[in-house]
Amino acid sequence: MSLPDVLPLQPAYYNPQARVCAECRVRRFALFGALDEAALERIHGHIAELRLAPGESLYRMQEAGLAAYTVRAGVVRLERTNERGERRILRLAGRSDTIGMEAMLGQSYAADAVACTEVQVCCLPRSLLDELANDQPALMRDMMKRWQRALDDADEWLTELCTGPARRRVLRLLLKLSEFAEHDGEPVWLPARQEMSAMLDMTVETASRLISQLKREGVLTAHSQRSATLHMDALLQALRDSAQDEA
Amino acid sequence: MSLPDVLPLQPAYYNPQARVCAECRVRRFALFGALDEAALERIHGHIAELRLAPGESLYRMQEAGLAAYTVRAGVVRLERTNERGERRILRLAGRSDTIGMEAMLGQSYAADAVACTEVQVCCLPRSLLDELANDQPALMRDMMKRWQRALDDADEWLTELCTGPARRRVLRLLLKLSEFAEHDGEPVWLPARQEMSAMLDMTVETASRLISQLKREGVLTAHSQRSATLHMDALLQALRDSAQDEA
């Protein structure tokens, strides 16, 4: 979760944040990956780092959007609560995902954004879009790719986690959680049952039953309430099996 | 479906398509709503009209994307078919929605796009994004708003049509279909039961049962297989009721 990477020393930066950006681990994925150091300097002051503890919220639905955020570490969930107080988790965002882009268009946020784990984000202020359009029009394309990525994620979430029997949905969720791990084999963040139920549209009891069952089957091993190791071979096999018995 | 609107006469257009754009009914919603006639002239040749019959497909998933499309009339569905041949409808696009924008970023299409009704679309070629970036950078913001709108639609689809008991999902689908009608009280396009099942993740039988039941309850009256009149007061009341019995 810390940023220990030491890059080769860069020329001195006038602004400390520019240095952070230059050294950022996710830089190659990030919006400014294509920028050289001089350009980074120009947009320096606009970007701020932010850290959140699990459960803290980054912004709330319908708030006036002040900034978009790129996730540098951790997992953030986007969720909505409808009139009747039912919560639905729309999707998860991990490293190098950008959320809250509606703010850049002057719109209010379309969902709540809440930290699932410890989280670090870069704050991209509302004005950034205008600055980019003036100074670095070539980056507008990167910006649009981010929108497209969010759309792809939304579509994938819908097709993977909203269809089929409960067991398969849980398995696919675990697969998705494995994408957020830093390395293979590393413990993954395990959502609370209530969160699972809001992601997969099932009850907490069903989520609990299925997770317990998968533990017994050796698909995962929990280390604490919020952390578990996935056994990918067993997980993938279980997914194949659950596809089999359709036929 | 025709374009009878007669606008005050404009100066003669060099290009017939520019005239079509200028007179387009959806112009105020559309990408070029903000352009004056001179600017329209400049991008004239890039835009082509296209008509589709119900069931015809506009593009297919993984095809190399040649163009994005703005829907001028009719309803288009975006759908995916997974490895096992199960189809899932991701969302519907109606007048003034833009689909297939991934093509403008050089990506292949992320889903199939199929006409549900008779459809008219404007074809926005892949090169348009570059042209705009050069000639009309101010329009890039409009373009991004389109991405954001697609994202909002995706989120709404997930929260409205993928949650709760089957009956409520059907009711919400009907509500959404009413948005695609030209005027209030006009017959709406009624999906085939198989399409409903792919939208709402249920079986055709369940969809059929619920639609029949709603007919008996006077929520809708079918005129033909693919067309019905919705009785909005009854529909909205039914939705309120289905919310009630949660408590």
Added chain:
DNA sequence: CGCACAGTTGAGACTCATCAAACCACGTGG
């Protein structure tokens, strides 16, 4: 230690899927 809250497990009810059959709309060919 004991409290509060999350997770687990069980029993029964209910929704929805499955399988099967009848019905209807529509196009084709006699």
Added chain:
DNA sequence: CCACGTGGTTTGATGAGTCTCAACTGTGCG
């Protein structure tokens, strides 16, 4: 024009999967 076939729709009977309600267990914290 009607008989017929095809494919979508409706309806019924049954069972699997999931929800609901309830009790119990485990975890973390004061």
